[in-house]
Amino acid sequence: MITIKDIAEMANVSRSTVSRVLNDSGYVSEDARKRVESVVKETGYAPSEYAKSLRTKKTKVIGVILPTIQTETPSRIVTGLGRELSKHGYQILLANTDHDKEKELEYLDLLKVRQVDGIVLIATNADAKLMKKIKEINIPIVVIGQEAEDVIHVTYDDYRAVRELTRLFIQKGHEKIAFIGVDESDRAVGYYRKKGFLDEMAAQGLSVEKTWVQKAIFDIASGHEAMGEILKYANKPTATIAVTDRLAIGAMSYLKEQGLEIPTDMAIAGIGASEMSQYMEPPLTTVDYQNEKAGEEGAKQILASIESRPFQEKLVMDYRLIIRGSV
Amino acid sequence: MITIKDIAEMANVSRSTVSRVLNDSGYVSEDARKRVESVVKETGYAPSEYAKSLRTKKTKVIGVILPTIQTETPSRIVTGLGRELSKHGYQILLANTDHDKEKELEYLDLLKVRQVDGIVLIATNADAKLMKKIKEINIPIVVIGQEAEDVIHVTYDDYRAVRELTRLFIQKGHEKIAFIGVDESDRAVGYYRKKGFLDEMAAQGLSVEKTWVQKAIFDIASGHEAMGEILKYANKPTATIAVTDRLAIGAMSYLKEQGLEIPTDMAIAGIGASEMSQYMEPPLTTVDYQNEKAGEEGAKQILASIESRPFQEKLVMDYRLIIRGSV
DNA sequence: GAACAATGTGGAATCGATTCCACAATTTGA
DNA sequence: TCAAATTGTGGAATCGATTCCACATTGTTC
Incomplete structure (x- = not known):
């Protein structure tokens, strides 16, 4: 597997120079830049997320905790979340509790250990125990479908x-x-x-x-x-x-x-x-x-939080009545 | 955040010794082992998956590619997959193509870059292009719901x-x-x-x-x-x-x-x-x-493949007719 | 009693990236 | 013309773990 060392050798520069080109940071001559970009393109090189993460402490992964993926509300929210997150190069790490409330707390710990950049909780009950754990782990969190004090949350009216x-x-x-x-x-x-x-x-x-x-x-x-x-x-x-x-x-x-x-x-x-x-x-x-849109909005707010941009702590999604034959 | 260095200092041993205790490998005196275990317990220390992965080249993550999470077959399979994988300390990285066939190939590349240990494809068509890409990326793969030559697959009859x-x-x-x-x-x-x-x-x-x-x-x-x-x-x-x-x-x-x-x-x-x-x-x-069971079986086979244990390349799930009023 | 094996341990090297420092060359402004 | 600033670059340090090597001590076998 190709590493930055190989790219540096092929482009006749140092690893620092390759890193400067890839991250568009610091001075790089036009000549060197072109050579590096050419080598990257022809080899299809992509840096290891694990090595990057070790240094930058960022993983580009969002943990999503839900009680089930098999019902429409959670699955629509996850679809919306994924759509927005993937636009920004983020991935979803799925944590399905299978309706086991204790697993929710365990998953919060596990996702902290896995150093996800943020965590989204879907179809949860924001009880005292959960809120305490949320404060403790100190990771950007969004709760979707439930109010949560001092935490970003997207709710329905x-x-x-x-x-x-x-x-x-x-x-x-x-x-x-x-x-x-x-x-x-x-x-x-x-x-x-x-x-x-x-x-x-x-x-x-x-x-x-x-x-x-x-x-x-x-x-x-x-x-x-x-x-x-x-x-x-x-x-x-x-x-x-x-x-x-x-x-x-x-x-x-x-x-x-x-x-x-x-x-x-x-x-x-x-x-x-x-x-x-x-x-x-x-x-x-x-x-x-609007479950999918709630997911998209939740993704936007958690990314804003992760990237230290201004975010809205509370969003309330709109709804519409669908009047059919049962009334 | 606590690292192995801190644990070593607290337990009065070296990082190597802590690593030997955590991984149960090599000689460690009973005394030293007890001190390390005690410190790990009281601090709640868990090693960084990213640092481990850099060295061991293992991530304990399985990528799952599917066209939608919103229908019953995929969501049940994912539930079964997650249930089995979490027993072995693995997590699911979700890759939802939103029915965009090209995205499937992109996701295979992305999951390779993210160094997932294995990839599961759900509700795919195992066409020539996909099969070519699968050979190319050289990662353990399971296809669920479709036959796939030379690839582990779980099908229904x-x-x-x-x-x-x-x-x-x-x-x-x-x-x-x-x-x-x-x-x-x-x-x-x-x-x-x-x-x-x-x-x-x-x-x-x-x-x-x-x-x-x-x-x-x-x-x-x-x-x-x-x-x-x-x-x-x-x-x-x-x-x-x-x-x-x-x-x-x-x-x-x-x-x-x-x-x-x-x-x-x-x-x-x-x-x-x-x-x-x-x-x-x-x-x-x-x-x-039996969609959930198909997911569980798929998880078992991919884990066997990853861990270089014998696996079955082809599994056919059973089914049952549910005879109701429409016939 | 000596040679070999087992036990136990610490520290350096390594994984693959980023970042910072030091250095050299060039450009700019006083 | 010279000092300061800018540009450009390479290499070491760093991130946090694992692994291997070297060393010391203890035990076993001939």
Whole structure:
């Protein structure tokens, strides 16, 4: 494998001169520069990132920690991240926790040891333990999808989106509206989406039965189960907001099993603009977050931070309602 | 940041001795070993991968090249890969080509420069250009989902799976069976799945109208369009095999638009066991490939190759039919 | 008892790049 | 014309690890 030593010999200069040409730093005569560039081109020489990194302490690698790559939100964000990072010569080192929260902390340590230039956390819960570890490792960090104090973060306007969804139902004449959420330890999906729902209902003078508000987990089966719980009682709602498309799809499958018509007997909406949402029967009303763009923006901010340029600590992505046959 | 020099000073030994302890190589007295281990533990010291790599020429990083991370097959394979690789202290460097074939070759070069220990290609077409480049870069490589001569590859039995699917339709009384495929440059999805279909039909003495065999691309919309083409002619089939779930789902949406009943008017099946397939109406019959396991197996073989242990050049993953309401 | 082997250790060389220092030649300005 | 600044260059030091060599001590075998 060719090294800078070989290039220097071929171009009749020293390694310092080759380095000056490659990095466009310091004085180099035009003659010497041309000779070096010619040799580099004809040999296809590229310097070792490892040797460079040892000296410059930069790796051009960003670590990305996520609970799964198999769902749309994380995979879209990673796509956006990768698109922007590769424009600047950076690569993604993937750290998949497989939903194991402890692994998140382990990966932060591992990525520090691997000297990544920055770390992006996707679909995390920014709890005290995580925030403490983030402060400790002292690497530029971006959190995507969750608020994080004193850390660059890109979020979606969960609160406003759900308020608007709720308003949509009310405008369509619904007064009894149910809600399928997740644990509020997930501030974005669990807390703010619920708060948006409850605040809009209160603002419209509409009450919410305790039995209409269910807590699920992030899978289709638990949406199914939650709808079952909602419909167990006499005072039944006529519409349901689920905090993810998966939960909505699970709920829909329960309704169909019970012979109930969507949206005639129950209107329903989700969040996430999953591909599946489009092909449900009827097609599911949903909120489209700009996940790929969130990834791109996250990449821009972390690069600005790494390269000591001004950055925005907080970005809130826009969203749009996709109104379909389920409402 | 702590280095081996600091550890040596704290433990009252030389850097060589610390290195011997960390790598369990060469003679070290019990006394010295205990002191070093104690200091390493209390400081949380971990050696720089970059410095190690400079000397050992190993990086403990595997490059993964894929056209998209947003679909189920690649994301499941990556999940399986990551699970196995992380057991052995390896990390994944993600290289997403965004369906740009030229980028695949660029990424091979980039990953060589980054001195990854191995490269995994997912959802590629092993054409002559790619195979030439693979020979040239001389890094352990695994191809997943496609056959590749002289390269470790993990495949699915596309041919046999589609023969079995075709037989299933015939056993249910269908004689007029349509096929929605993709370009045959994709040997696995385009060629072998089609060949399985045609061979089984011929073996059963059943003819296939030219208009019943359509070529689509890998998206739902083109499955919709393909079904439109199939139904344009008088002699209509009563069943359709699509080479991916997405194409099947697109076809289904066309049928519904035309007011046709699935499976009464047209039975339909896809391949890929997508999550969506389960929630279609009726639920889609599909072939489940073991994508995560393919990733795990691919990881095992590439690690065996990297570590100069015996490996299998060709693995064929098993599959299972998931028979649902669409047939 | 001597020669050979095993044990244990420290320090230099090495990996491949960048960076800084020293030196020489040339140019500029007073 | 001379001093200072600029231009151009090569080589050593450095980054943080591993590895090998040289040396000293201890143990074993003939």
